[in-house]
Amino acid sequence: MSKRLRQFHLYTLSAGLIAAGSLIYNLVVLGLLYPRVSRFEPISPGWDTAGILFGVSILLLGFYHLLSLAAILAATIRSQERITPTAALMVLGILSGLMLLADVTMLQDIGNEYAQGWDSTGEWIILFSAHGLHLLYLAFSLLTLRTNLHKPSGSVEPVARDHVLFQLTHTTGFLCGTLGVILVLTAVSTSLSVHLIQETMLVFSALTLAPYFLILLLWIMRKGWAGLDEMLRLNLFRAGFITMLLNLPLTFLLFYLQQSEGNVIIWSLLWLPSIVMFTLSTFSAGVLWGAPR
Amino acid sequence: MKLGNHLRRLRFEHDGLSQQALANEVGVTRLTIHSIENGKFNPSTMLALKIARFFNLPVEEVFFLVDEEE
Numbered sequence: 001m002s003k004r005l006r007q008f009h010l011y012t013l014s015a016g017l018i019a020a021g022s023l024i025y026n027l028v029v030l031g032l033l034y035p036r037v038s039r040f041e042p043i044s045p046g047w048d049t050a051g052i053l054f055g056v057s058i059l060l061l062g063f064y065h066l067l068s069l070a071a072i073l074a075a076t077i078r079s080q081e082r083i084t085p086t087a088a089l090m091v092l093g094i095l096s097g098l099m100l101l102a103d104v105t106m107l108q109d110i111g112n113e114y115a116q117g118w119d120s121t122g123e124w125i126i127l128f129s130a131h132g133l134h135l136l137y138l139a140f141s142l143l144t145l146r147t148n149l150h151k152p153s154g155s156v157e158p159v160a161r162d163h164v165l166f167q168l169t170h171t172t173g174f175l176c177g178t179l180g181v182i183l184v185l186t187a188v189s190t191s192l193s194v195h196l197i198q199e200t201m202l203v204f205s206a207l208t209l210a211p212y213f214l215i216l217l218l219w220i221m222r223k224g225w226a227g228l229d230e231m232l233r234l235n236l237f238r239a240g241f242i243t244m245l246l247n248l249p250l251t252f253l254l255f256y257l258q259q260s261e262g263n264v265i266i267w268s269l270l271w272l273p274s275i276v277m278f279t280l281s282t283f284s285a286g287v288l289w290g291a292p293r
Numbered sequence: 294m295k296l297g298n299h300l301r302r303l304r305f306e307h308d309g310l311s312q313q314a315l316a317n318e319v320g321v322t323r324l325t326i327h328s329i330e331n332g333k334f335n336p337s338t339m340l341a342l343k344i345a346r347f348f349n350l351p352v353e354e355v356f357f358l359v360d361e362e363e
Contacts, residue, residue: 163322163323163324229320229321229322229325230321230325230336230337230340231321231322231324231325231334232325234334
C-alpha cells in the first residue's frame with residue numbers, strides 16, 4: 001500500500017472510532033427516548049440538546065461513510081484482491097449511508113406523530129433497523145480498513161486498475177439485482193397489503209439499485225467505453241444477448257401472472273421492479289462469467 | 294479450425310515477461326492475454342499485429358492455424 005493511501009486509511013480509521021462513539025450515543029438516546037414517546041410521556045426541554053447532538057452524530061457517521069467507501073475502493077483497486085467481499089461491503093455501505101437520510105426523516109415523523117398523539121411504531125422499527133445496518137457496516141468496514149493496512153505496497157498499472165473497477169461494478173450489479181429479486185419474491189410470498197407494496201416498493205427498489213448506479217457512474221467517469229479492451233466488450237455483448245434470451249420467458253411469465261385471477265393488482269405493481277432486478281442480476285452475472293480471473 | 298499461438302514461449306524467451314507486463318504493452322487486460330494463450334479468445338487483427346510488433350516478429354510466427362483433427 002502506498003504511503004498516501006496508508007495515511008488515508010489511518011485518518012479514516014480515526015474517523016471510524018469517532019463514528020463508533022456517535023453511533024453508541026445515538027443508540028443510547030433512541031433507547032431512552034423510545035419508551036417515553038411510545039407511552040406519550042412528557043419530553044423535557046433537555047431532549048432538544050440531545051436531538052441536536054443526534055444530528056451532529058448523523059453528520060459524523062455520514063462523513064465516515066464517504067471516507068471509508070473511498071478508502072476501501074482505492075485499496076481494492078490497487079491490490080486487485082477481495083473484489084466480491086468489497087462489492088458486498090460497498091452495497092452495505094451505500095445502503096447504510098442512504099439510510100442516514102431516513103434516520104432524520106423518521107425522527108421528524110416521530111416528533112410530528114408524538115405531537116398529534118398518533119402511534120409511531122413503524123417509524124421506530126425503521127429507525128432501529130437503520131441503526132442496525134449502520135452498526136453492521138461500521139464493524140465490517142473498520143475490520144477491512146485495519147486489514148488493508150497490512151497489505152504490501154506495490155504499484156498497479158492503470159489497465160489492471162480499470163479492470164478491477166469493471167469487475168467491482170458488475171459484482172455490485174449482481175448483488176444489487178439479486179437483492180432486488182429477493183425483495184420482490186418476499187413482497188409476494190409474505191402477502192403484504194397492496195397499499196404497503198405501493199408505498200414501499202419504489203423506495204426499496206431505488207435503494208437497492210443505488211449502489212450499482214453509483215459505482216457504474218464512477219466507472220463511466222474514470223474510463224467508460226474506452227476502458228474496455230476487446231475481450232471485455234465481447235463479454236458485454238454476449239451478456240446482453242443472454243439477458244435478452246432469459247428476459248423473454250420472464251416477460252411472458254409476468255404477463256400471465258398479471259392476468260391471473262387475484263394477482264392483477266400485485267403484479268401490476270411488481271412487474272417493473274421484477275424485470276429491472278432480474279435484468280441487472282443476469283446481465284452482471286453474464287459479464288462476470290465471461291471474464292474469469 | 295482453431296488459432297494457436299506461441300505467446301507463452303515468447304514471453305519466457307523475453308526475459309520471463311509476465312502476462313500483466315505484456316498486457317500493459319499492448320493495452321489490454323491480463324486476463325485477455327491469459328485467454329489468448331489458453332485458446333479461449335481470438336484476438337482481433339489489430340491486437341495480433343500489436344503483439345507481433347512488440348516481439349519484433351511477423352504475425353505468422355506468433356499465431357498459427359490449427360486443424361481441429363490434429
